[in-house]
Amino acid sequence: MPEIRYNGRAFGIHAGETVLEALERQGEAVAHSCRAGLCQSCLMRCSTGMPPAEAQKGLKDNQKAQGYFLSCVARPEQDLEIGLPGDALRVEAAIAELARLSETVMRVRLTTAAALPYRAGQYVTFLRPGLSRSYSIASLPEERALEFHVRRIEGGQMSGWLHGQAAVGDTLTIQGPLGDCFYTQRDAAQPLLLAGAGTGLAPLYGIVRDALRQGHTGPILLYHGARNAQGLYLVDELRSLAASHPQVAYHPTLTPLDEAILGGKRDWKPWRGYFCGDPALVNVLKKKLFLAGMPMREIFADAFLPAAAKPAALL
Amino acid sequence: MPSLYERLGGAPAVDAAVDIFYRKVLQDERISRFFDDVDMERQAAKQKAFLTMVFGGPANYSGLDMRKGHAHLVSRGLDDSHVDAVVELLGQTLQELGVPQADIEEVAKLANSVRDDVLSRGSSAHA
Numbered sequence: 086m087p088e089i090r091y092n093g094r095a096f097g098i099h100a101g102e103t104v105l106e107a108l109e110r111q112g113e114a115v116a117h118s119c120r121a122g123l124c125q126s127c128l129m130r131c132s133t134g135m136p137p138a139e140a141q142k143g144l145k146d147n148q149k150a151q152g153y154f155l156s157c158v159a160r161p162e163q164d165l166e167i168g169l170p171g172d173a174l175r176v177e178a179a180i181a182e183l184a185r186l187s188e189t190v191m192r193v194r195l196t197t198a199a200a201l202p203y204r205a206g207q208y209v210t211f212l213r214p215g216l217s218r219s220y221s222i223a224s225l226p227e228e229r230a231l232e233f234h235v236r237r238i239e240g241g242q243m244s245g246w247l248h249g250q251a252a253v254g255d256t257l258t259i260q261g262p263l264g265d266c267f268y269t270q271r272d273a274a275q276p277l278l279l280a281g282a283g284t285g286l287a288p289l290y291g292i293v294r295d296a297l298r299q300g301h302t303g304p305i306l307l308y309h310g311a312r313n314a315q316g317l318y319l320v321d322e323l324r325s326l327a328a329s330h331p332q333v334a335y336h337p338t339l340t341p342l343d344e345a346i347l348g349g350k351r352d353w354k355p356w357r358g359y360f361c362g363d364p365a366l367v368n369v370l371k372k373k374l375f376l377a378g379m380p381m382r383e384i385f386a387d388a389f390l391p392a393a394a395k396p397a398a399l400l
Numbered sequence: 401m402p403s404l405y406e407r408l409g410g411a412p413a414v415d416a417a418v419d420i421f422y423r424k425v426l427q428d429e430r431i432s433r434f435f436d437d438v439d440m441e442r443q444a445a446k447q448k449a450f451l452t453m454v455f456g457g458p459a460n461y462s463g464l465d466m467r468k469g470h471a472h473l474v475s476r477g478l479d480d481s482h483v484d485a486v487v488e489l490l491g492q493t494l495q496e497l498g499v500p501q502a503d504i505e506e507v508a509k510l511a512n513s514v515r516d517d518v519l520s521r522g523s524s525a526h527a
Contacts, residue, residue, distance in 0.1 A: 118449075118461075120460045124449040125442070125445040372440065376423055
């Protein structure tokens with residue numbers, strides 16, 4: 086019978102037994118509820134081996150691509166190494182570049198000592214002694230350095246350091262990547278709505294370029310919202326990106342994003358949405374676009390939770 | 401004779417119903433407040449589990465699960481009128497999908513069978 090590795094321990098699986106049952110029988114407590122592969126309470130992630138297809142039914146493409154599966158219906162046919170959705174790698178990183186993108190936003194580029202495979206749009210957590218903050222990745226995996234857009238927050242410890250004392254060559258640890266807010270191509274012609282406020286642009290800056298690199302042909306609407314004109318950054322880069330790709334429409338706006346987006350009458354049923362930034366805004370966009378017809382499984386979001394709360398957000 | 405779940409179309413039918421049903425729930429002023437502060441994706445997954453159950457499909461909730469899962473809503477005032485609203489929206493969803501009336505009634509019966517557990521009334525029928 087196959088074996089599973091979890092938390093550094095090996096667990097045997099009896100014939101017909103699910104991963105959840107095997108873990109429970111051997112003394113591990115795993116959150117669960119329906120035991121029928123529906124409610125997703127028992128979501129786990131496989132880092133080595135292929136989870137059974139049956140255990141990925143009903144998950145989003147992006148979750149499948151990362152090895153997520155439902156442990157209550159997973160009857161493995163091969164050895165698997167598994168963990169909880171929030172488990173992630175840690176690597177050492179060094180600051181390669183610090184460049185101001187606006188009065189309040191710093192472009193931070195990091196190089197890592199070891200490879201950190203990621204999808205454009207995911208996020209990592211920066212760790213310094215006694216301090217951890219999550220930032221979304223704005224670069225593409227094939228670029229040499231990881232890129233982040235860090236907004237200076239009043240009294241913020243990590244952002245204060247990056248905007249003030251930090252220098253090229255300084256080191257920190259990063260943990261990740263996490264998040265399912267990234268591009269996967271099922272239909273290259275599907276229209277995409279990308280909307281973010283403030284540094285919510287960071288993951289979208291990665292996602293839009295990743296989609297184009299993968300040959301996306303459908304319309305891509307990119308909305309970047311801010312409270313004032315200083316909050317908009319990378320405007321020239323995005324204008325030229327839109328100019329060289331006719332399928333891309335770039336809308337920097339000072340109007341609240343839900344009004345800007347839902348002002349025009351549009352049938353959102355065929356669309357996929359990516360919403361990033363402040364949680365209140367992200368929740369409003371998710372709800373309004375869902376009610377306007379966008380299917381739930383086509384909605385991807387990255388809500389920037391305040392200080393260190395982020396790793397708890399599984400999806 | 402095929403089971404209710406088979407007649408309704410199984411898992412693909414649940415997928416078709418879940419967004420329609422959840423949109424109705426979010427927009428119904430009688431019950432939307434119970435769904436205001438929850439993560440939408442997790443909530444949609446729970447709606448899916450609920451629909452699978454009332455379609456007569458494979459969802460293994462016990463009476464105790466139902467009690468635990470709704471206790472916090474009962475303490476916020478969840479009562480029969482809200483369950484009635486859910487059953488009504490369920491019926492509208494199925495009507496939109498062209499499900500025959502007899503099957504809609506059977507679904508409503510299944511939904512009503514967990515009413516006492518959802519509302520934490522009496523003793524759990526099947527713990």
